[in-house]
Amino acid sequence: MTSADWTEYFPGLRTLPPDLARQLVQASRVVTLPAGTRIFGPGQAPENYLLLIKGTVRVQQVSDSGREIVLYRVSAGESCALTTACLMGYEEYQAEGIVETEATAVAIARSMFDELIASSAEFRKFVFTAFSVRITNLFRTIEEIAFSRLDIRLAQRLLALSDDRGQLAMTHQQLASELGTAREVVSRQLHEMQRRGMIETSRGAVRILDRAALDDLAHLA
Amino acid sequence: MTSADWTEYFPGLRTLPPDLARQLVQASRVVTLPAGTRIFGPGQAPENYLLLIKGTVRVQQVSDSGREIVLYRVSAGESCALTTACLMGYEEYQAEGIVETEATAVAIARSMFDELIASSAEFRKFVFTAFSVRITNLFRTIEEIAFSRLDIRLAQRLLALSDDRGQLAMTHQQLASELGTAREVVSRQLHEMQRRGMIETSRGAVRILDRAALDDLAHLA
DNA sequence: GCATCACCGTGACTTGGTCACAGACCCTCC
C-alpha cells in the first residue's frame, strides 16, 4: 500500500474533498505497532488521532484490585476517536489500549485533527459516527453484563474470538478477563461445554467441535 | 433569566467569541420539559442539540426482557452530546432519555450545532470534553457492575440520590433499576441496612439515619 | 366497606464469585 491511498480504507472518508484528502495524507504518517504495544493507559496518553488500517487494539478497564474486563476492540477501518476525545479535555483515563495483533495505523497530529474537524462536515460525521457506534456498543455491553447468563456470553465470545477453523489460543484467565468474571467460573463453564461435546479444551486453547450447538447457546437470550 | 445570558451557565462556553455567542443565543430557544417527558428512545430521536440549564435527565437502557438499568444522569450545566452524536450518524439507539425533574434546556438546531463545531475551537472542546467525561463514566459503571458488591453500590446510590435531609422517594423496584438488579435483592439489602440502623424504610421511601455508617459502607471498595 | 393495585417480605432454589489448595503441563538448566 502506498501512503497516497490509505483514505480508501475508511468509507467515511471517501467523500472528503480531494484537496483536503491530499492535505490529510500529507500531514499524517503511517506507523506499525507491534503486538503488545500499549497505546494508551493511565498516565500515558496518545499524542495522535489514530486510524487503524490493519490489526486490532483491545481496550480494557483495569480495576484497583487488579481485575480486568475487556470493554471493546478497535479493528481495521475504525478510529480510536474516544482516546483522542479524552486528550482534548478530560483525561482521567483508567482504561488501557493494547495492540492485540500487529497493527498498521495512520497517525494524525492533534492540530491536523482539529483543522479537519473545523473544515470538513464529512470528517465530522466520520468522527461522530465512530463515537455513536462505540457508545451504543458500551450500552449493550452494560446490558449484557447486568442481565445475561454467563454461559451465553462465554459462548458468544468463543464464537467471536475463534478463527475460521474454530481454534482459539487463550487461557481461561484471559477468557475470564473478556467477560469480567473469575477464572474458576470460566473453567467450570468450559468444562460443561466440553461435557456436552460443544468444545474441546487443552492447555491455553479451545477448539470448537459443534459450532451449531454453541451458536444455539449463544442465541438463547 | 433572560435568554441573553444563558451561556453563563456553561463554563465551557464562556470563552466563546462574543459575536458567536450572540449568534448562538439568537439561533437557540429555551424550552421547558415537564418531568416524565421522554426526550429520546428507540424509535424516537431528538431534533436538537440540548444543553441543560435546570433539572435532570435520566438515561437508561431497557432490555428485551423488560429489565432496566440506569446508565447515567445528565444534570444542569451538561449537554446531551451523546444523543446528538447518535443523530449525526448511527442511530440504532436502544437507550431512552427521560426527564426526571422538570428541566429547562437550550435547544440548538442541528445546523447551528454543525456551524458552531466548524467555527469554534472552544465549542469543539466543550463537546468533546462532554464525550470524554461520559465515556469515562461509562467505563467506571461497567467496572462497578462487574466487580463491586451490591451493598456498596446500593449505599452509594442512596447517598447520591437522597436529598440534603437524607430523604429519598423511590420504590425498591426503582432502586433495582438503578443498579440493574432485581427488586427482591434490593429489598433484602435495604432490610439489612435497616437492621444495622443505617436507614429507615417506608412504602416508596428511604430515610438515611446514619450517614456516616452508610458512607463507610459506600467507600469499602 | 371492600375491591383493586402497587409495593413489599420471604423461603427455596439456581447461578455466579471467592478462597484455598492440589495437580498437571511446560520450559529451562544442569
Place this chain on the structure above:
DNA sequence: GGAGGGTCTGTGACCAAGTCACGGTGATGC
C-alpha cells in the same frame, strides 16, 4: 534425562446474588 519453578487448570466448600413463587399489606377509588 531429571529437577525445579512457573503457569495453567481442576475441585470442593462456601458466600453472594439472581430467580421463582407466593403471600401480605398499605393506599386508593367507588
